[in-house]
Amino acid sequence: MANAVSRMASGAVDLLTVGAVGTISFGVGAIVLFNIGSSMPKDPIVGKALCFFEVPYESDEGHCFKTRLKQGLTEMERVYEQQKEEREQEFQQKERELDATIKKRTEELAALEQRRQTLEGEKAQIIQARSDLEGQIKKLEEIERSSTSFNLFTARPWKRGLRVTTGIEYKSFVQNQEWVKSWCYVHFETSGGLMAQLDLGTRWSNGTQNEGENNAAALQAAGFSALEVAEARQLCAFPAAGR
Numbered sequence: 001m002a003n004a005v006s007r008m009a010s011g012a013v014d015l016l017t018v019g020a021v022g023t024i025s026f027g028v029g030a031i032v033l034f035n036i037g038s039s040m041p042k043d044p045i046v047g048k049a050l051c052f053f054e055v056p057y058e059s060d061e062g063h064c065f066k067t068r069l070k071q072g073l074t075e076m077e078r079v080y081e082q083q084k085e086e087r088e089q090e091f092q093q094k095e096r097e098l099d100a101t102i103k104k105r106t107e108e109l110a111a112l113e114q115r116r117q118t119l120e121g122e123k124a125q126i127i128q129a130r131s132d133l134e135g136q137i138k139k140l141e142e143i144e145r146s147s148t149s150f151n152l153f154t155a156r157p158w159k160r161g162l163r164v165t166t167g168i169e170y171k172s173f174v175q176n177q178e179w180v181k182s183w184c185y186v187h188f189e190t191s192g193g194l195m196a197q198l199d200l201g202t203r204w205s206n207g208t209q210n211e212g213e214n215n216a217a218a219l220q221a222a223g224f225s226a227l228e229v230a231e232a233r234q235l236c237a238f239p240a241a242g243r
Contacts, residue, residue: 150169150170151167151168151169151170152167152168152170153165153166153167153168154166154168154237156235156237158186158231158232158235159228160188162186162187162188163186163187164184164185164186164200164232164235164236165184165185165186165187166182166183166184166236166237166238167182167183167184167185168181168182168239169181169182178205179205179239180204180205181202181203181204181205182202182203182204182238182239183199183201183202183203184200184201184202184212184233184236184237184238185197185198185199185200185212186198186200186232188222190222191223196222198212198219198222198224198229198232199212199213200212200229200232200233200236201233201236201238203238203239205239211233212233
């Protein structure tokens with residue numbers, strides 16, 4: 001039992017001895033490394049290596065700080081230039097888009113201006129045409145006031161070079177086209193070289209009408225059949241009753 005206790009005590013003393021020796025060795029190593037760093041000459045390679053491990057030496061004179069500061073500034077400058085280039089590219093893209101938009105709007109405004117000028121020209125033509133029409137209407141009103149009635153005629157081609165003519169007597173035409181009587185006829189030349197008239201009918205504004213009075217002798221002289229007379233009558237331009 002006594003021997004076992006003695007051996008344990010001896011082992012503990014050995015462990016304490018090893019720990020003390022290790023501590024002393026580490027401290028000596030740190031002192032030696034510091035002394036080496038402090039006493040080394042100004043070799044750039046050595047300085048960079050010591051700066052990397054952050055071990056200063058006497059002749060450093062702030063070299064490590066300056067080196068790290070320079071590296072930091074260089075990196076900041078690189079990042080700034082990169083961001084600046086990206087911003088410039090974005091700005092140029094926006095500028096191109098804005099130029100395209102401005103060009104499109106300019107073209108649209110030019111087209112609208114051209115359309116406005118065209119409309120102004122058309123408006124001026126309409127105003128001039130209206131003015132001319134008003135002048136003509138005034139002249140017709142003056143003619144209408146100076147007469148009790150006046151006639152208008154419409155002629156439509158038929159056959160044999162003949163034309164069906166419709167005459168309309170107006171009491172007032174300029175304001176309300178008020179008519180009184182309408183008649184339809186065909187002028188033709190007889191076999192004897194005389195001018196004659198084929199009566200195709202008469203109508204009045206109150207609705208009264210007749211189909212014309214043509215005796216058989218006149219039709220025979222003109223060479224018209226009853227069917228041809230009915231055909232010619234279809235070409236009469238009688239106005240509607242009440243107008």
